[in-house]
Amino acid sequence: MAGAELVVLGAGPAGLAAAWRAARRGVSVVVLERADRVGGMAGSFEVAGVRVDHGSHRLHPATPPSLLAELRGLLGDDLQLRPRNGRLRLGGRWIGFPLRFGELAAALPRGMVVRAGMEAVLAPLRRPRSDTYAEVLRAGLGRTLYESMYAPYAVKLWGLDGDDIDGDQARKRVTADTAWKVARRVLARPSDGRGRVFYYPRRGFGQIVEALADAAAGAGADVRLGTEVTEVAPGRVRTGSGDEIEAGRVFSTIPLPVLARVSRPEPSEALADAARLRFRAMVLVYAVHEGGRWTGFDAHYLPGPETPVTRVSEPANYRLSSDDPADRSVLCFEIPCEAGDSLWNAGEDEVATLVHELTARHGLPPVRLGGLEVRRLPHVYPVYERGYRAYLEGLDRWASGLDGVTTFGRLGLFAHDNTHHALTMGFDAADALGPAGFDAAAWSRARERFAAHVVED
Ligand SMILES: Cc1cc2nc3c(=O)[nH]c(=O)nc-3n(C[C@H](O)[C@H](O)[C@H](O)COP(=O)(O)OP(=O)(O)OC[C@H]3O[C@@H](n4cnc5c(N)ncnc54)[C@H](O)[C@@H]3O)c2cc1C
Structure with missing residues (x-):
């Protein structure tokens, strides 16, 4: 059974930030990621030769300056400062958003x-x-x-x-x-540009996590993709392929209820709490638009009940990049739903109809459809249904009492956090790894800071 001083579950921003920081300090690190690419929800991939994100993603100006400096160090001039150019449908009209x-x-x-x-x-x-x-x-x-x-x-x-x-x-x-x-x-115009500008990498939002993963690997971390964590027990982690990894400490950024499900011995009370916490799922529809850019806007917000789509974004408009083709663009339609409901199960024809109806009814230009790709994400938004607090507190009490395990990240804490929050958590977790063991007092102070996080849109 091979081992590492630190085993990180999940290679999203939180896990990668922790892995990089810990590896830079000489800690031996293994990162286990179920997907075949890094980044989690903050990752990017290609559709019809265009880099796209998991829905609209921007790095907000609220990002702490020290974190921004680290990211600039990784991305250089590729991290662009861009003006926001969105719009919102209200009362049957489009108005600028913000x-x-x-x-x-x-x-x-x-x-x-x-x-x-x-x-x-x-x-x-x-x-x-x-x-x-x-x-x-x-x-x-x-x-x-x-x-x-x-x-x-x-x-x-x-x-x-x-x-x-x-x-x-x-x-x-x-x-x-x-x-x-x-x-x-x-x-007003806040001095930090909040609500007016944002940071975005030339090669898509996922360039941030890709750079982090490269930096972590460069510092010695072993990032294993396509590796699902199926069991977490004291001092060891088991993967879907049956490998066992000895772990000095485990940092878990996978959804907190999932951690309860894979923990051994089985935590019956925590499992009962986990079953009461709900996540909202999301279908992401990527529509290839032939003939150049669809609009000049980065995102179109749709708060109204007339369509299940909440936002349409055009990733190429988030950046200035000569890599983006001139003859087509890709649009991303965000459709929150329940895993397993009719939207979740919608076939390609239904999705294409939805796209056409949406554009026809809301004063949007028609999409000259050159192709469709659909992605389904089961854990997107934590749902704070009335009464959720008691279950979350129960689950958190259980997780905090696990020997040698620390949970953080957006899904690891069942929080609505932005990427800069997830990255900050990763750095704070790595900083709590002291020569004399994990500094529980420092971590508890960090958790108090996280409680003050408010999501930027
Ligand atoms: C539609 C949408 C729009 C958003 N827009 C913005 C934005 O504009 N700006 C912003 O800052 N943030 C935005 N966010 C939030 C941002 O995506 C998250 O804050 C960030 O990705 C959280 O990082 P994380 O590392 O905590 O979690 P995740 O990104 O969820 O990473 C967790 C990782 O764990 C892996 N995993 C899960 N289970 C297992 C398992 N059993 N074994 C191994 N690996 C596992 C997952 O595959 C994933 O890679 C948005 C999110 C969504 C959904």
Whole structure:
């Protein structure tokens, strides 16, 4: 049985950041990744000769400067600073996104603007009547803004009515959760460019994780692709091909409920908690558009209930790259769903119809379809259904008590985090590996910092 001081489960941003940092400090590291490529949800691949991502991905300006400096060191000039150029469908019209005050006011019916304005003024007097997503946002933003934008989007994204979702989802997932924050975003220009610009690598978002994986391997880490973890027991990890790896310590970034399922001895209570935590799945449809770029926008946001698609992105518009072909573009349609439902199981013909109907009904240019590729991701959004907290706390208590195992990453903590959060967690986990063993106090301080993460859109 071969072994390593550190075995990392999952080669997404969190696992790779930890592997790189630990390997640079001379720790022997093995990374086990089920997929045949690195990056997890932040990885890229090619469709019709165009590099594409798993839905719209940008590196946000909220990325801590020290982390940004590390990434610049890896990517050099390939890490481009780009202006955001998205738009959002509201009230049957397209308006610029991130929102601008004039456009927003012009797009909404006058009565609605007046109501939303009055509700914003009265916001300080309102308190949520219960700790739900709907109540937190109705109190913070006002009923009008909530009902027109956030309520239908919640149903599409998470498959639940806002009244059935815990208030945490609003606090962690909606950056502008009060009328004041919305106003500041719409009217002001934050000095760090938040909401106006983003970072993006010339060869797709996945260039970040590919560079990290190369750097980790260069520092001595052994990154094994196509290697599913099927069992985690004290001091050892077993893979799908039956290999056993002795592990001084395990860093797990695989979904927390999956860790419970593969742990030995079987943790019966943790398994019961794991069964109560839900993930939303996503179908990603990549449509090849023949004849050049489809639009000049990077992303089109669709919060309304008329279509199950939440966003359409055109990856080539996220970057400046002479590698992108001039005669075609690839579009990515994001469709949140439940694993196993009718959207999840939709065949190519149904998906093609959905694409055509969407463009015809929403004032989008027709797609001159040159091909379709569909990817299905089972664990995309953690769902904070009311009551989830008790199950997550139970599962987290169990995981924190595992000898020699540390869990982190977006799915490892059942959090909605961005890539920069996942990378930060990986670095913090590696930093807690001291010569005298794992520094539990440092890790507990890091976990407190992670609790303050709020997702950027
Ligand atoms: C549609 C969408 C859009 C997003 N947009 C943005 C954005 O614009 N900006 C941003 O910063 N972030 C964005 N994110 C979030 C970003 O993708 C995640 O924060 C990031 O990928 C999390 O990294 P991670 O390493 O924690 O997890 P993951 O990327 O999920 O990596 C976990 C890895 O574990 C592997 N794994 C799972 N089970 C096993 C097993 N049993 N054995 C071995 N390996 C296993 C998986 O294959 C995967 O590679 C978006 C996410 C989605 C879904």
